[in-house]
Amino acid sequence: MIGKNYISLLRENILFKDLEEEKLAGFLTAFQEEIWPKNTCNITKTPTLFKFYIIAEGRVKIYRVDPESAREFTLFLLKKNDIFDVLCLLENCEHKVFYETLDEATLLSVPIKIMREWIVKYPQINKSLLPYMGKQIRILEEYTSNVVLSDISSRLAKLILTNINKKSKKLELINDLSNDELANLIGSTRAVVNRHLQQFKKDGILKISRKKVEITNLELLLKQAEKNHFSG
Amino acid sequence: MIGKNYISLLRENILFKDLEEEKLAGFLTAFQEEIWPKNTCNITKTPTLFKFYIIAEGRVKIYRVDPESAREFTLFLLKKNDIFDVLCLLENCEHKVFYETLDEATLLSVPIKIMREWIVKYPQINKSLLPYMGKQIRILEEYTSNVVLSDISSRLAKLILTNINKKSKKLELINDLSNDELANLIGSTRAVVNRHLQQFKKDGILKISRKKVEITNLELLLKQAEKNHFSG
DNA sequence: AAACAAATACTACGTAAGTAGCATTGGATC
DNA sequence: GATCCAATGCTACTTACGTAGTATTTGTTT
Numbered sequence: 200m201i202g203k204n205y206i207s208l209l210r211e212n213i214l215f216k217d218l219e220e221e222k223l224a225g226f227l228t229a230f231q232e233e234i235w236p237k238n239t240c241n242i243t244k245t246p247t248l249f250k251f252y253i254i255a256e257g258r259v260k261i262y263r264v265d266p267e268s269a270r271e272f273t274l275f276l277l278k279k280n281d282i283f284d285v286l287c288l289l290e291n292c293e294h295k296v297f298y299e300t301l302d303e304a305t306l307l308s309v310p311i312k313i314m315r316e317w318i319v320k321y322p323q324i325n326k327s328l329l330p331y332m333g334k335q336i337r338i339l340e341e342y343t344s345n346v347v348l349s350d351i352s353s354r355l356a357k358l359i360l361t362n363i364n365k366k367s368k369k370l371e372l373i374n375d376l377s378n379d380e381l382a383n384l385i386g387s388t389r390a391v392v393n394r395h396l397q398q399f400k401k402d403g404i405l406k407i408s409r410k411k412v413e414i415t416n417l418e419l420l421l422k423q424a425e426k427n428h429f430s431g
Numbered sequence: 432m433i434g435k436n437y438i439s440l441l442r443e444n445i446l447f448k449d450l451e452e453e454k455l456a457g458f459l460t461a462f463q464e465e466i467w468p469k470n471t472c473n474i475t476k477t478p479t480l481f482k483f484y485i486i487a488e489g490r491v492k493i494y495r496v497d498p499e500s501a502r503e504f505t506l507f508l509l510k511k512n513d514i515f516d517v518l519c520l521l522e523n524c525e526h527k528v529f530y531e532t533l534d535e536a537t538l539l540s541v542p543i544k545i546m547r548e549w550i551v552k553y554p555q556i557n558k559s560l561l562p563y564m565g566k567q568i569r570i571l572e573e574y575t576s577n578v579v580l581s582d583i584s585s586r587l588a589k590l591i592l593t594n595i596n597k598k599s600k601k602l603e604l605i606n607d608l609s610n611d612e613l614a615n616l617i618g619s620t621r622a623v624v625n626r627h628l629q630q631f632k633k634d635g636i637l638k639i640s641r642k643k644v645e646i647t648n649l650e651l652l653l654k655q656a657e658k659n660h661f662s663g
Numbered sequence: 664a665a666a667c668a669a670a671t672a673c674t675a676c677g678t679a680a681g682t683a684g685c686a687t688t689g690g691a692t693c
Numbered sequence: 694g695a696t697c698c699a700a701t702g703c704t705a706c707t708t709a710c711g712t713a714g715t716a717t718t719t720g721t722t723t
Contacts (some may be wrong), residue, residue: 265659268659330522336564339575348502378670409670428708
């Protein structure tokens with residue numbers, strides 16, 4: 200059982216938002232609060248085969264690693280109210296990915312068995328899963344599309360653009376990541392990302408300081424996102 | 432209304448398989464049979480915004496095109512009993528992809544509005560959509576993973592390997608595709624794919640004739656799939 | 664303030680993959 | 694069987710990317 204202050208979290212969660220207030224309180228009794236320190240990896244933690252997680256705070260990356268080259272790339276960058284792992288939830292087989300916290304993260308966990316019972320019992324949850332998965336498919340299609348059709352500088356520009364908060368006009372979610380993590384997000388390597396960041400800086404597109412990116416010329420950034428050596 | 436011979440098709444369809452026989456017959460009255468000639472593209476056809484399709488025969492590729500470079504790449508290669516477009520079904524917004532038949536194809540179409548009503552009315556359909564989408568997510572994750580972490584020869588080898596029928600040991604689904612279409616499937620170009628196919632031939636891995644690939648040494652092909660210049 | 668580690672910056676180099684252009688082949692069509 | 698077109702095969706060239714190695718910066722710890 201965990202604190203009632205998490206009800207407002209569930210109320211905004213894509214899976215639970217359509218359920219009545221009393222039900223939500225009931226659900227909370229099954230959840231457990233877990234604090235994962237920064238850089239906690241799922242290899243050393245209870246695997247997602249047995250627990251289903253909701254992120255209450257912090258960021259978690261879902262990533263793959265090529266065992267030979269040790270190169271890593273990030274499939275999803277999860278934030279508050281994101282959930283994992285849906286694939287393990289649906290099928291009892293392993294999902295060949297790793298999880299790692301980028302910050303100290305607060306997670307709500309529930310035994311995956313119970314979560315499965317809920318899906319059967321509450322059609323709303325089942326129904327809500329569809330648009331969630333649809334969104335993931337769209338993200339992955341876009342990701343693949345970019346990796347195949349766009350060069351690194353274009354992908355880097357797009358990555359930055361999609362993480363600009365429309366209201367504040369500031370870079371969010373990825374603004375404090377190292378060059379290494381940025382590279383993982385676009386399927387490249389640290390050195391190459393840095394090379395392009397330096398070029399962006401020279402071009403007056405952005406300012407960089409340690410683990411910090413600030414856009415100074417949005418228009419040029421947009422152009423950079425479209426520019427592509429594959430095209431004429 | 433279409434022929435009753437399609438009942439057996441629905442009985443094997445991932446979305447309809449759990450429904451009673453009488454219901455299936457009822458469903459069929461809403462379907463329309465459409466014959467799409469080879470290379471029919473959805474741009475010239477009724478868009479997927481209004482109809483939902485089941486493939487009865489033939490292959491359909493879902494692909495994207497980079498408008499500038501005109502480079503194309505295939506996201507999914509659909510075959511008998513595959514369905515499209517699930518994303519349009521879930522959300523009323525456009526799915527930024529194209530469809531094109533690789534053979535003359537027979538499709539069953541139903542107005543997307545009716546399909547949506549069925550989803551609400553029959554929870555089995557709703558429930559069946561989840562594993563279907565889960566599978567798509569897995570495919571896309573693997574796709575992205577390969578494009579980022581593996582070189583072309585490795586991707587080409589993997590593409591061939593995943594399309595070998597386990598029983599007949601023969602190449603299926605993609606065995607009669609042009610180098611161009613093979614390139615689209617791994618995110619590359621005709622000339623490069625051909626270059627690697629020639630090398631595979633030299634290495635005694637396979638025999639090639641026009642629009643035909645035959646594996647002669649499976650073991651070497653497996654090695655080729657693992658070999659990767661990104662790794663040490 | 665000194666020491667340290669981590670992140671970033673920069674240079675140099677090798678190479679797979681993309682592109683262009685053309686030759687050759689094979690299967691259809693007339 | 695002559696013609697035609699699309700698919701394949703091949704050569705030559707360019708380049709963005711990845712890697713390696715090292716220098717420099719920056720922020721934190723002692």
